[in-house]
Amino acid sequence: MAVSPTAPTADGVRTDWAGVARELAPRFAGRAAAHDAGDTFVAENYAELRERRLFSAGVPVELGGGGASHAEMCDVLRTLAHGCGSTALALSMHTHQVLIPAWRWRHERAPVEPFLRRVAAEELILVTSGGSDWLAGSGRAEKVDGGYRVTGRKVFASGSPAGDLFMTMAIYDDPKDGPLVLHVAVPLGAPGVTIHDNWRTLGMRGTGSHDVTLDGVFVPDAAVGARRPPGRWSPVFHVIATIALPLIYSVYVGVAEAARDLAVREVARRREDADTQEMVGAMELDLAAARLALRSMTDAAGSERMGSEVTNQVLVGRTLAGRAAIRTVEGAMEVGGGAGFFRSLGLERLFRDVQAARYHPLRGAAQLRYTGRLALGVDVND
Numbered sequence: 001m002a003v004s005p006t007a008p009t010a011d012g013v014r015t016d017w018a019g020v021a022r023e024l025a026p027r028f029a030g031r032a033a034a035h036d037a038g039d040t041f042v043a044e045n046y047a048e049l050r051e052r053r054l055f056s057a058g059v060p061v062e063l064g065g066g067g068a069s070h071a072e073m074c075d076v077l078r079t080l081a082h083g084c085g086s087t088a089l090a091l092s093m094h095t096h097q098v099l100i101p102a103w104r105w106r107h108e109r110a111p112v113e114p115f116l117r118r119v120a121a122e123e124l125i126l127v128t129s130g131g132s133d134w135l136a137g138s139g140r141a142e143k144v145d146g147g148y149r150v151t152g153r154k155v156f157a158s159g160s161p162a163g164d165l166f167m168t169m170a171i172y173d174d175p176k177d178g179p180l181v182l183h184v185a186v187p188l189g190a191p192g193v194t195i196h197d198n199w200r201t202l203g204m205r206g207t208g209s210h211d212v213t214l215d216g217v218f219v220p221d222a223a224v225g226a227r228r229p230p231g232r233w234s235p236v237f238h239v240i241a242t243i244a245l246p247l248i249y250s251v252y253v254g255v256a257e258a259a260r261d262l263a264v265r266e267v268a269r270r271r272e273d274a275d276t277q278e279m280v281g282a283m284e285l286d287l288a289a290a291r292l293a294l295r296s297m298t299d300a301a302g303s304e305r306m307g308s309e310v311t312n313q314v315l316v317g318r319t320l321a322g323r324a325a326i327r328t329v330e331g332a333m334e335v336g337g338g339a340g341f342f343r344s345l346g347l348e349r350l351f352r353d354v355q356a357a358r359y360h361p362l363r364g365a366a367q368l369r370y371t372g373r374l375a376l377g378v379d380v381n382d
Helices: 017-038 043-051 070-083 085-107 113-122 235-266 274-301 308-341 347-358 364-375
Strands: 126-128 140-144 147-157 165-174 178-187 193-195 210-220 224-228
Touching (some): 070 085, 085 126, 165 210, 235 347
Parallel strands (some): 140 165
Antiparallel strands (some): 140 147, 165 178, 178 224
């Protein structure tokens, strides 16, 4: 998936972010099996990402960052997933927390400049609970002098062992406006924050997506980034979904590409066999579908407008890309034959990793209802 080759930086030098990812991916691949086998966080890979300034790549140049576009960062994540899906998936969660305020800074004049400048200056690593909070939000916020006390337990906090700021949500029962979801930033080292070492999963075992508990953590008023009604598609949440999901699903398409390449290499000696040709052809078809769906998502995210129709394009693409990526890796297992059942080949790890594509919102019936309501002219919030 071609993107503009480089991104401008403040000193006029252009960074080829996809090239950086191509350089890092083989090194990450060399560590992937060990992290998978030991359920260990990809700490060494995160250190290299920080050294190469990937955590601030999406901050606009004007604010001290790398100036990478959304499409470029999708390409970076897809490429890194060829080496280590866990590293790419954890990075995707950080990346969308950078690109969302960057979009709002450019298009809404949102007051996020100090935050983005700090990410760039300190190469901050952001951790999010968005996948578990989603529209409804979770946790409780109690108003106190100068801010709030936040309490709750969050799941799927990818990258938490190395994180600096926890981008999370809490529900505040406003005396005037009723329940509101507050989007807040919490230092992961703050009093009352506990990271639980409990990420033991089928796949994506190196993401460090541990539970995080907040026990009366103080959040100053200035650390509240947005307020919205719970359970409804507010304008800010259209931006969140549209920016985040293409980045996340770029990872799964990258995993599918890695599985395809591995399977084709494995059966090269049988390339004249008709059955092998047919299985490879079916795998190629599924991979093409995954890439097309991802392209539709990235095209939608590249729009300057946000709203229910654009969100729908992304949500449909999320379902199609996820299904096709899973089918591609299943096809790779078929192509590889019995060799694919052995850990030593690496296909079975990719097969397990791609299963996580099932679990990001909107899942199954929820996505179908959203798309169906929009097609029928029914308000998605009714």
